[in-house]
Amino acid sequence: xxxxxxxxxxxxxxxxxxxxxxxxxxxxxxxxxxxxxxxxxxxxxxxxxxxxxxxxxxxxxxxxxxxxxxxxxxxxxxxxxxxxxxxxxxxxxxxxxxxxxxxxxxxxxxxxxxxxxxxxxxxxxxxxxxxxxxxxxxxxxxxxxxxxxxxxxxxxxxxxxxxxxxxxxxxxxxxxxxxxxxxxxxxxxxxxxxxxxxxxxxxxxxxxxxxxxxxxxxxx
Amino acid sequence: xxxxxxxxxxxxxxxxxxxxxxxxxxxxxxxxxxxxxxxxxxxxxxxxxxxxxxxxxxxxxxxxxxxxxxxxxxxxxxxxxxxxxxxxxxxxxxxxxxxxxxxxxxxxxxxxxxxxxxxxxxxxxxxxxxxxxxxxxxxxxxxxxxxxxxxxxxxxxxxxxxxxxxxxxxxxxxxxxxxxxxxxxxxxxxxxxxxxxxxxxxxxxxxxxxxxxxxxxxxxxxxxxxxxxxxxxxxxxxxxxxxxxxxxxxxxxxxxxxxxxxxxxxxxxxxxxxxxxxxxxxxxxxxxxxxxxxxxxxxxxxxxxxxxxxxxxxxxxxxxxxxxxxxxxxxxxxxxxxxxxxxxxxxxxxxxxxxxxxxxxxxxxxxxxxxxxxxxxxxxxxxxxxxxxxxxxxxxxxxxxxxxxxxxxxxxxxxxxxxxxxxxxxxxxxxxxxxxxxxxxxxxxxxxxxxxxxxxxxxxxxxxxxxxxxxxxxxxxxxxxxxxxxxxxxxxxxxxxxxxxxxxxxxxxxxxxxxxxxxxxxxxxxxxxxxxxxxxxxxxxxxxxxxxxxxxxxxxxxxxxxxxxxxxxxxxxxxxxxxxxxxxxxxxxxxxxxxxxxxxxxxxxxxxxxxxxxxxxxxxxxxxxxxxxxxxxxxxxxxxxxxxxxxxxxxxxxxxxxxxxxxxxxxx
Numbered sequence: 102x103x104x105x106x107x108x109x110x111x112x113x114x115x116x117x118x119x120x121x122x123x124x125x126x127x128x129x130x131x132x133x134x135x136x137x138x139x140x141x142x143x144x145x146x147x148x149x150x151x152x153x154x155x156x157x158x159x160x161x162x163x164x165x166x167x168x169x170x171x172x173x174x175x176x177x178x179x180x181x182x183x184x185x186x187x188x189x190x191x192x193x194x195x196x197x198x199x200x201x202x203x204x205x206x207x208x209x210x211x212x213x214x215x216x217x218x219x220x221x222x223x224x225x226x227x228x229x230x231x232x233x234x235x236x237x238x239x240x241x242x243x244x245x246x247x248x249x250x251x252x253x254x255x256x257x258x259x260x261x262x263x264x265x266x267x268x269x270x271x272x273x274x275x276x277x278x279x280x281x282x283x284x285x286x287x288x289x290x291x292x293x294x295x296x297x298x299x300x301x302x303x304x305x306x307x308x309x310x311x312x313x314x315x316x317x318x319x320x321x
Numbered sequence: 322x323x324x325x326x327x328x329x330x331x332x333x334x335x336x337x338x339x340x341x342x343x344x345x346x347x348x349x350x351x352x353x354x355x356x357x358x359x360x361x362x363x364x365x366x367x368x369x370x371x372x373x374x375x376x377x378x379x380x381x382x383x384x385x386x387x388x389x390x391x392x393x394x395x396x397x398x399x400x401x402x403x404x405x406x407x408x409x410x411x412x413x414x415x416x417x418x419x420x421x422x423x424x425x426x427x428x429x430x431x432x433x434x435x436x437x438x439x440x441x442x443x444x445x446x447x448x449x450x451x452x453x454x455x456x457x458x459x460x461x462x463x464x465x466x467x468x469x470x471x472x473x474x475x476x477x478x479x480x481x482x483x484x485x486x487x488x489x490x491x492x493x494x495x496x497x498x499x500x501x502x503x504x505x506x507x508x509x510x511x512x513x514x515x516x517x518x519x520x521x522x523x524x525x526x527x528x529x530x531x532x533x534x535x536x537x538x539x540x541x542x543x544x545x546x547x548x549x550x551x552x553x554x555x556x557x558x559x560x561x562x563x564x565x566x567x568x569x570x571x572x573x574x575x576x577x578x579x580x581x582x583x584x585x586x587x588x589x590x591x592x593x594x595x596x597x598x599x600x601x602x603x604x605x606x607x608x609x610x611x612x613x614x615x616x617x618x619x620x621x622x623x624x625x626x627x628x629x630x631x632x633x634x635x636x637x638x639x640x641x642x643x644x645x646x647x648x649x650x651x652x653x654x655x656x657x658x659x660x661x662x663x664x665x666x667x668x669x670x671x672x673x674x675x676x677x678x679x680x681x682x683x684x685x686x687x688x689x690x691x692x693x694x695x696x697x698x699x700x701x702x703x704x705x706x707x708x709x710x711x712x713x714x715x716x717x718x719x720x721x722x723x724x725x726x727x728x729x730x731x732x733x734x735x736x737x738x739x740x741x742x743x744x745x746x747x748x749x750x751x752x753x754x755x756x757x758x759x760x761x762x763x764x765x766x767x768x769x770x771x772x773x774x775x776x777x778x779x780x781x782x783x784x785x786x787x788x789x790x791x792x793x794x795x796x797x798x799x800x801x802x803x804x805x806x807x808x809x810x811x812x813x814x815x816x817x818x819x820x821x822x823x824x825x826x827x828x829x830x831x832x833x834x835x836x837x838x839x840x841x842x843x844x845x846x847x848x849x850x851x852x853x854x855x856x857x858x859x860x861x862x863x864x865x866x867x868x869x870x871x872x873x874x875x876x877x878x879x880x881x882x883x884x885x886x887x888x889x890x891x892x893x894x895x896x897x898x899x900x901x902x903x904x905x906x907x908x909x910x911x912x913x914x915x916x917x918x919x920x921x922x923x924x925x926x927x928x929x930x931x932x933x934x935x936x937x938x939x940x941x942x943x944x945x946x947x948x949x950x951x952x953x954x955x956x957x958x959x960x961x962x963x964x965x966x967x968x969x970x971x972x973x974x975x976x977x978x979x980x981x982x983x984x985x986x987x988x989x
Contacts, residue, residue: 213982213986217986237985244981249971
């Protein structure tokens with residue numbers, strides 16, 4: 102029982118960290134800070150997988166955890182690091198929604214996530230399931246980052262937050278997605294980031310900015 | 322016979338594939354051979370079905386996923402197949418000559434056999450999916466063909482868009498009607514639907530019929546859904562216009578008869594009154610426009626709306642008389658309508674193909690620029706003349722026979738004791754008379770101004786006979802005009818067989834007594850053959866008398882209608898515009914033409930006119946009054962939608978987030 106209690110607490114800690122990092126990404130203005138929030142979130146997601154793997158004696162989940170560390174904890178933040186170095190001005194100086202209002206919105210979205218997942222949480226027993234709202238909230242906050250932030254780096258981070266949230270929900274609901282699917286999904290995200298990086302670099306070369314609003318001119 | 326039915330599809334497909342892949346030199350030969358073979362197989366199977374009354378059917382589950390293909394050719398369908406096949410044979414011959422000057426493009430080579438094949442198979446389709454599949458195939462293939470000359474002028478593209486939109490509205494309406502009926506009757510096979518449709522509530526049956534009527538009327542070019550017709554028929558290549566006008570629009574009538582009579586098993590009087598009203602409107606509107614039009618192909622297109630209106634009147638009268646309890650007269654009306662449909666296909670095919678020859682020879686279809694073609698291209702002009710006599714319902718050609726029968730059936734409708742028919746029938750007779758007169762005016766103008774008189778432009782003066790194959794194709798149909806006009810008994814058995822399919826128990830409506838037609842329950846006979854013989858004999862007598870007289874006197878030759886003038890220039894003669902001007906004045910309210918008069922003066926003086934330029938353009942009142950407001954509305958709504966869509970990525974993302982939250986909260 103004690104071991105179970107400890108595992109449950111660890112699981113709550115790692116999942117909570119995932120959500121907290123999403124809120125951090127919304128709070129920080131500096132590009133470097135946002136990226137480091139993403140890095141910590143990647144490690145927390147991997148931690149969730151590792152705890153689940155130990156608890157359920159699933160060695161494949163440990164492999165998944167290793168994969169997540171490699172891709173989401175190391176590779177993707179590295180790619181971002183290069184992008185940030187390219188343009189130091191990519192910090193959110195003038196976001197669409199200011200930081201305090203964004204944090205209030207994040208609280209509301211978290212509440213929505215809890216309300217929306219009540220049927221799932223109540224229908225099934227077990228610690229991992231009760232943590233599903235954390236994943237949902239991460240998805241919604243990630244989406245909100247897409248809406249409320251201007252810079253290309255923040256946009257990409259928002260997309261990855263959504264992906265991490267979905268990953269967390271999948272881990273908790275199914276207690277371990279088959280490795281093959283996890284592998285496919287993760288590498289897919291890596292590819293998306295690489296492609297987006299290329300596009301953003303090109304955009305910077307063409308327009309000299311990392312600001313998505315400048316794309317609006319294309320319509321006219 | 323099932324083999325022949327399958328052969329239609331196989332030959333058509335072979336034509337399409339071969340035509341797409343063949344080198345440009347052989348393309349038209351392959352297409353013509355494939356289409357012609359498909360049409361001849363269709364002719365064989367349809368004549369057999371009409372002759373023996375035995376249904377031919379094929380059902381296979383391999384071709385379309387889930388639903389399979391069901392073909393079932395009954396005599397009513399076979400009549401439509403036979404009409405299309407006859408026109409298609411002639412057009413297949415015609416395109417060989419036509420392509421001398423206008424080489425067939427790869428896309429038309431693919432679309433042409435598909436268009437013909439789908440038209441040949443639609444009347445045999447016996448389930449909702451098969452029917453709609455064929456219908457869409459026909460719509461798409463014909464759209465590609467209308468667009469053939471899209472590089473020539475923006476008018477072609479605009480015509481194609483009009484056609485595409487109206488045909489899609491029609492197809493959606495038909496699909497909705499058939500699906501609704503299939504859902505209520507519990508099966509998508511036509512047999513099942515026909516069996517159980519009587520149990521469906523009258524309100525729903527009415528809805529199904531009205532939806533189907535809307536859809537099929539748009540294909541048939543019935544007012545007010547006719548707007549695409551003059552545009553697409555005028556801008557498409559003539560071979561395609563001939564097929565569209567002589568075969569495709571018929572399928573609209575087929576659909577109305579099939580849904581109204583076979584699937585729904587007849588209906589209350591108000592359905593058929595709606596059909597009659599639409600028919601009268603398009604007969605009158607079409608003939609007024611035809612009478613004032615100066616574009617040869619536009620004139621023919623409006624005259625299609627006119628003739629299809631007459632057929633609609635016949636079909637509506639037939640349904641109305643059935644609903645009010647006069648099945649025998651109902652069968653006569655349907656007989657007359659179907660005969661007119663056959664004749665319309667034959668003479669309109671002739672006219673469109675000859676109009677194509679004119680365009681081929683002169684490069685224009687503006688009647689004001691033509692004139693004097695009879696001397697320069699006598700064979701093509703004679704063929705056009707045959708079509709003209711047939712369409713103006715003059716004996717001894719085919720239009721006369723069917724219009725006479727139509728008149729008879731309307732007069733018989735008068736003897737019915739129901740108030741509605743007593744009021745409606747005289748109106749229909751009046752409409753028939755008015756359109757007859759206007760059609761005569763239209764074609765006196767078309768032939769008199771276009772082919773007789775003196776050439777009004779260099780193009781007309783340089784005209785020459787088109788390639789022989791074009792004349793052969795058009796001549797095939799012209800000879801049918803003569804055949805059906807002089808010995809209509811050849812069609813009596815076939816038409817009776819088709820009519821019996823719908824008006825079961827009516828017996829033989831029109832019998833044959835020798836070579837004369839005898840209407841059941843009446844004493845007199847109607848003998849077109851005798852009329853033809855009398856006409857030819859009297860003409861021979863007149864010619865002989867002239868020969869006899871001229872032998873004694875010296876012959877003096879002078880210009881026709883020269884009025885004693887020494888010199889006659891084109892500017893002194895009637896043009897199509899001036900010929901139609903009095904009619905245009907009479908129908909000013911309907912036509913609402915836009916006229917511009919441009920007078921320029923010499924120097925400072927207002928009293929010496931240097932030149933006067935007068936132009937008149939006929940628009941379409943329905944286009945302006947019915948369609949333009951709809952366009953304006955759509956544009957206004959679209960402008961409002963711009964508020965939602967301002968190009969900001971963040972706003973679009975916010976819509977996504979909002980939708981996600983709403984779904985999460987409310988759709989748990």
